[in-house]
Amino acid sequence: MTDILKLCEHAEYIGISGHIRPDGDCVGSCMALYHYLTKKLKDAHVFVYLEKAALVFTHIAGIDEIDTEYKPALRYDVFFCLDTEPARLGKAESLYRSAAVKVNIDHHQTNPGDGDFSLVRPEVGSCAEVLYELLPQEDIDEKIALALYLGIIHDTGVFQYSNTRPETLRIASRLMERHIDFSRLIQESFYQKSWKEARATAYVLLHTESLFDGRAALGHMTLKEMRDLDVSTGDLSGIVSELRNIAGVECAVFMYELVTGVCRVSLRTGENIDATKIAERFDGGGHIRAAGCNIKGTYAQACERLMPVLTELLG
Helix, strand or coil, X not given: CXXXXXXXXXXXXXEEEECCCXXXXXXXXXXXXXXXXXXXXXXXXXXXXXXXXXHHHCCCCXXXXXXXXXXXXXXXXXXXXXXXXXXXXXXXXXXXXXXXXXXXXECCXXXXXXXXXXXXXXXXXXHHHHHHCCCCHHHCXXXXXXXXXXXXXXXXXXXXXXXXXXXXXXXXXXXXXXXXXXXHHHHHHXXXXXXXXXXXXXXXXXXXXXXXXXXXXXXXXXXXXXXXXXXXXXXXXXXXXXXXXXXXXXXXXXXXXXXXXXXXXEEEECCCCCHHHHHHHHCCEECCCEEEEEEECCHHHHHHHHHHHXXXXXX
């Protein structure tokens, strides 16, 4: 798969979606592809389906065009699954499965590849980078460049994670040449926190447990605590990275209740621990240094199931 336009040349209806709880790479990749296809295929109808994105992404052009309610019951000529395997598309999975041509573009090593055309490159730091290399340079305008840059900075931790390649920085420099306001984008979408996010982060850090002689940090938040603090799951996205920043921590674990009886686990690890080896034990996945999974049960029950796995790697 090297020519996206060729795949779509006869398409009247094109769909794009990414994983549930969309992060910066998911949002950026979906919006970059949306802008590219609407720019090049004037007669095609292009739809983007995602769960409601965090407010920090609202300055990305066209973000209001995202359908968060999955309204049109269309059969698509081509449907793109970005930054995930189809099983994590949520409500969009049925739209993908019924499409005439299914295209899966991703960088997660746990994605086996799916669809009529698939491109999964686990050696690349972000889906946005994979997508960048599929788009002709002359067609990358300011809107596309900003969306791609968003995806890259979020999945590489603004170029500090080990998945940052020399080519990542070269791509970023080419995108900067499109006169994007990259410094504002980094500050507002990566570092800046709302009062609710700051309050949630402070609460978790205050109650974080030190495990395995400080080599692991375990933070958590229950549904009751979220209600008491007046925060939602969307206010919790950066907490696990804050836990990883604690000196000596090789494995950061942040666990919160999605619904009663189901806990979401986010993982960030250092150079000697593969986060996917933890996540895959609970049917999750992700990257070597950043992964996630769901564990059924209360917080106490989820901890009881998780601790033996952490002990294998850290004990």
